[in-house]
Amino acid sequence: MPELPEVENFRSFVDRTSLHQKIEGVKLAKTDRLFDISAKDLIHILEGNEFESTWRHGKFLFIRLKQKGHLVLHFGMTGELYYHTPNEKSPKVYVLLIHFENGKNFIFSDSRGFGMMAWTQNIEEFIKKRGYGDDALQIDQDRFLGLFRKRKVAIKTALMNQHLLAGVGNEFSDAILFQTKIHPLSVSGKLSIDHLKAIFLVMKKILKEAVSYNADRNKLNHYFLLNQRKAGLVCPRCKGKTEFQTIGGRSSYFCPSCQERYP
Numbered sequence: 001m002p003e004l005p006e007v008e009n010f011r012s013f014v015d016r017t018s019l020h021q022k023i024e025g026v027k028l029a030k031t032d033r034l035f036d037i038s039a040k041d042l043i044h045i046l047e048g049n050e051f052e053s054t055w056r057h058g059k060f061l062f063i064r065l066k067q068k069g070h071l072v073l074h075f076g077m078t079g080e081l082y083y084h085t086p087n088e089k090s091p092k093v094y095v096l097l098i099h100f101e102n103g104k105n106f107i108f109s110d111s112r113g114f115g116m117m118a119w120t121q122n123i124e125e126f127i128k129k130r131g132y133g134d135d136a137l138q139i140d141q142d143r144f145l146g147l148f149r150k151r152k153v154a155i156k157t158a159l160m161n162q163h164l165l166a167g168v169g170n171e172f173s174d175a176i177l178f179q180t181k182i183h184p185l186s187v188s189g190k191l192s193i194d195h196l197k198a199i200f201l202v203m204k205k206i207l208k209e210a211v212s213y214n215a216d217r218n219k220l221n222h223y224f225l226l227n228q229r230k231a232g233l234v235c236p237r238c239k240g241k242t243e244f245q246t247i248g249g250r251s252s253y254f255c256p257s258c259q260e261r262y263p
């Protein structure tokens with residue numbers, strides 16, 4: 001499921017493949033998750049246009065168009081990007097297909113349909129209007145501490161709240177809390193400043209490392225609970241057994257023996 005590192009990987013994929021090429025044709029196959037613009041207007045803006053540059057905020061990817069605004073993509077649970085010559089094995093079902101003048105296709109697919117697509121004139125306005133928090137890689141320590149000290153909810157719920165902090169999701173929040181030995185149900189505002197600082201530093205470390213590996217989870221096996229998500233696993237630290245619980249509506253895994261719970 002795409003979190004910040006995966007979306008950053010999609011961003012660099014667009015940079016490597018799809019910039020500065022004239023758009024010849026556009027097919028919008030699904031419009032039920034298209035926001036802030038009509039299908040007709042979006043097609044009109046895209047045709048004859050070019051992708052100019054990219055930006056990421058949290059789990060949103062913004063593609064700046066040479067003329068007029070930005071295409072916005074959110075990958076939900078199953079969003080994917082493709083760039084290839086037609087006739088190659090390509091997804092039969094997609095949301096958006098862009099045909100470039102060089103003969104290549106850019107495809108945004110989303111099989112489960114939890115992602116979204118939008119268009120915006122201004123990135124800051126888009127983020128502000130929807131109330132998204134600071135990007136998890138951009139936020140500084142003081143701001144992080146200020147926000148998380150005030151929250152009276154479980155730390156895992158706070159970390160996943162995109163309106164507080166944008167980019168961390170279910171799997172990375174479990175890994176961050178395992179690394180810092182903090183139980184996911186600990187109340188954010190009850191944690192000491194040292195605990196919150198540790199969470200902040202570990203979060204930055206894991207996310208940066210994941211980005212540097214192009215979000216290849218196989219290269220992040222040293223972060224327990226990132227790829228091995230199961231109850232009853234042996235904790236590599238204390239040899240206790242991992243447990244499962246639904247927290248903040250999401251399947252959470254943790255080690256109850258060495259992740260301490262603060263009320």
Ligand SMILES: [Zn+2]
Binds near residue numbers: 235238257
């Ligand atoms: Zn343990």
